[in-house]
Amino acid sequence: MSHLCLVTDIKDGQAKAYPHPSASEDRDIIIVRQGLNVYGYINRCPHAGTNLNWQEDEFMTDDEQFMMCFTHGALFEPNTGKCVAGPCAGAHLSEVKLEVENGKVFYAG
Template identity: 90%
Template sequence: MSHLCLVTDIKDGQAKAFPHPSPSEDRDLIIVRRGLNVYGYVNRCPHAGTNLNWQEDEFMTDDEQYLMCFTHGALFEPDTGRCVAGPCAGAHLSEVNLEVENGKVFYGE
């Protein structure tokens, strides 16, 4: 397992990008925090293949309810990665396995 961050490194209700620990991956990981829970996805929109964020660590809608692709405005549920609005409705972000131990977030191989 690769250590990525502390849960508290991410503001509750927000998301941050972290380098993918696998050398063969060229995309960052997105880690979303909801209380003590974290959810991880590959930073790639299933519609256009672009990064979701338009600026560093800008992933969430203003009300912190959804991850948003800033290319075409697709909205994704933070806890499932399912697209609920936009050109890829019904598609999902690519989920990554995260594990939390003692407040530390690890990438599960």
């Protein structure tokens, strides 16, 4: 397992991008924190194939309820990666398996 960050490195209700530990993946991993839970996704919109963020670590809506693709405004549930609004409604972000041990977040494959 590859260590990515600490849970507390990410503000509750926010998300950050981290380099993917696999050399075969050229996209970052988005890690979203909700309380003590973290969720991981590949930083690629299922509609346009673009990164979700338009500025560094800018993934969440102002109310912190959804991740947003800043290319076309698609909204994604932080805990499932499901698109609930926008041009890719019903599609999902590609999930990345994470594990948390003693407050450390690991890439689990």
